[in-house]
Amino acid sequence: MNQFGRQFRLSIFGESHGPAVGITVDGLPAGLALLPGDFDCDLDRRKGGQQKGTTPRQEEDRPHFMSGLFNDRTTGAPLTMIFPNSNTRSADYEKIRAVPRPGHADLVATQKFGGFEDYRGGGHFSGRLTVCLVAAGVIAKKLLANLRIEARITEVGGEPDVDTGLQRAIAAKDSVGGIVECRVHGLPPGLGEPFFDSVESLLAQAVFSIPAIRGIEFGTGFAAARMLGSEHNDAILNGSGQTKTNHAGGVVGGITNGNELVFRVAVKPTSSTPKEQETWNRETGNVAAFSVKGRHDLCIALRVPPVLEAVTALVLADLYLQQGLLPRILS
Numbered sequence: 001m002n003q004f005g006r007q008f009r010l011s012i013f014g015e016s017h018g019p020a021v022g023i024t025v026d027g028l029p030a031g032l033a034l035l036p037g038d039f040d041c042d043l044d045r046r047k048g049g050q051q052k053g054t055t056p057r058q059e060e061d062r063p064h065f066m067s068g069l070f071n072d073r074t075t076g077a078p079l080t081m082i083f084p085n086s087n088t089r090s091a092d093y094e095k096i097r098a099v100p101r102p103g104h105a106d107l108v109a110t111q112k113f114g115g116f117e118d119y120r121g122g123g124h125f126s127g128r129l130t131v132c133l134v135a136a137g138v139i140a141k142k143l144l145a146n147l148r149i150e151a152r153i154t155e156v157g158g159e160p161d162v163d164t165g166l167q168r169a170i171a172a173k174d175s176v177g178g179i180v181e182c183r184v185h186g187l188p189p190g191l192g193e194p195f196f197d198s199v200e201s202l203l204a205q206a207v208f209s210i211p212a213i214r215g216i217e218f219g220t221g222f223a224a225a226r227m228l229g230s231e232h233n234d235a236i237l238n239g240s241g242q243t244k245t246n247h248a249g250g251v252v253g254g255i256t257n258g259n260e261l262v263f264r265v266a267v268k269p270t271s272s273t274p275k276e277q278e279t280w281n282r283e284t285g286n287v288a289a290f291s292v293k294g295r296h297d298l299c300i301a302l303r304v305p306p307v308l309e310a311v312t313a314l315v316l317a318d319l320y321l322q323q324g325l326l327p328r329i330l331s
Contacts (some may be wrong), residue, residue: 002124004205004206004209004314005027005314005315005318006318006321006322007027007318007321007322008025008026008027008028008140008314008317008318008321009025009026009027009318010023010024010025010026010136010314011023011024011026012129012132012133014082014083014085014124014128014129014132015118015120015121015123015124015126016085016118016120016121016122016123016124016126016128016129017085017093017118017120017121017123018085018118018120018123019084019085020064020082020083020084020085021082021083021085021128021129021131021132022066022080022081022082022083022132023080023081023132023133023135023136024078024079024080025068025078025079025080025081025136025139026078026079027318027321028068028074028076028078028079028139029074029076029143029326030073030074030075030076031073031074031076032073032074032139032142032143033072033073033142034069034072034073034074034139034142035072036062036063038138038142039062039063039135039138040062042134042135042137042138042306042309042310043061043062043131043134043135043138043306044061045305045306046061046130046131046134046303046306046307047061047303048297048302048303060083060084060086061083061131062083063081063082063083063135064081064082064083064084065079065080065081066080066081066082067079067080068080079139081132081135081136083131083132083135085128093119093120093121096292096293097119098281098282098283098284099279099280099281099282099288099290100279100280100282101271101272101279101290101292102271102277102278102279102290103268103271103272104122104125104271104272105122105125106119106122107280109123109125125211126211127211127212127300127303130210130211130303130307133209133210133307133310133311133314134306134307134310135310136310136314137306137307137309137310137311137312137313137314138310140310140313140314140316140317141309141310141313143317143320143326144313144316144317144320146186147184147185147186147187147313147316148184148185148186149182149183149184149309149312149313149316150182150183150184150185150309151180151181151182151183151304151305151306151308151309151312152180152181152305153178153179153180153301153302153304153305154178154179154180154181154264155178155179156176156177156178156299156301156302157169157176157177157178157299158176162302165178165299166298166299169269169298169299170298172275173274173275174269174273174274174275175269175270175271175272175273175296175297175298175299176269176270176298176299176301177212177214177266177267177268177269177299177300177301178267178299178300178301178302178304179264179265179266179267179301180264180265180267180301180304180305180308181262181263181264182261182262182263182264182265182305182308182309182312183260183261183262184250184260184261184312184316185260187250187256187258187260187261187316188256188258188325189240189241189255189256189257189258190255190256190323191255191256191316191319191320191323192251192254192255192256192319193254193255194253194254194255195254197254198251198253198254198255199251199254199255199256199261199315199319200218200251200254200263201254202315202318202319203216203263203311203312203315204216206311206312206314206315207265207308207311209311210265210304210307210308210311211300212267212268212270212271212300212301212304213265213266213267213268213304214266214267214268215265215266216263216264216265216266217263217264218248218249218250218251218262218263219246219247219248219249219250219251219262219263220232220247220249221249221263221264224247227247231247232247233247234246234247234248234252234259240258241257241258241259242258242259243257243259246259246260246262249261249262249263250262265304265308267300267301267304268300269299269300270296270297270298270299270300271292272292272296273292273296274291274292274293275291276289276290276291277289277290277291277292278290
């Protein structure tokens with residue numbers, strides 16, 4: 001299924017080279033003001049412009065509202081947005097149909113859908129659909145006006161300097177991954193549940209809907225395994241829950257404790273790389289040398305910050321709705 005959320009519910013649809021990609025947001029309160037300009041900043045950040053390391057494929061990426069919006073305000077009905085695809089080169093993928101690309105979902109898609117899947121540009125598996133997540137995240141951020149959600153790249157190709165990491169990939173004629181950190185300021189204590197609906201569980205599920213994510217850690221993350229308990233414990237300073245340190249990353253027992261939410265994600269190198277690789281050929285049945293052609297990102301991590309902010313906002317908006325907090329924000 002392509003749905004997520006309980007009261008703030010998302011349904012995503014479309015393929016990379018189909019007529020359009022889109023998303024339906026259900027559970028939106030009525031009366032939220034939404035203007036076209038509200039989407040410009042985050043959607044442009046996701047596109048990356050002409051930034052070194054991003055694909056030259058450029059789409060308009062402005063939402064076309066099909067339902068749920070009237071006179072620039074949400075109606076309370078499901079809101080559907082679509083993003084037409086116009087700048088595609090489907091022939092690039094027709095040529096490589098016989099050779100599933102390493103690191104891509106080509107082969108598993110065929111195994112699951114019996115060869116009926118739209119394979120052009122990765123089809124429904126494509127990062128193109130993250131434009132839908134970012135647009136829905138813009139709406140969630142407006143609902144969460146009292147929060148500040150910020151994501152930034154902390155590492156590219158093992159280098160803290162982005163340009164240095166990208167240059168490493170350029171020199172190797174290959175692709176690189178990166179680390180992106182997200183911080184949320186202003187969260188109240190009490191969001192989340194102890195086990196299956198812990199804040200970490202919900203965020204992790206949403207985060208792994210972003211193509212190319214390979215790991216997530218909260219607070220000190222894996223470094224906690226090398227610490228002593230007395231080092232890792234966050235000393236409580238007052239009754240509001242403020243702590244001296246924030247090794248927990250703002251979540252204890254699956255529930256927000258009122259401190260800053262901090263987590264990081266690992267983004268794999270772009271699977272489509274000009275470097276020659278080997279892959280199985282479905283027509284010959286043999287493994288042979290193969291090189292991916294077409295337009296691809298040198299480093300997907302460059303596009304991840306606005307997408308990570310978006311899925312974070314979507315999870316938090318759902319939690320706020322479940323606890324009846326959003327009506328007070330709207331009033």
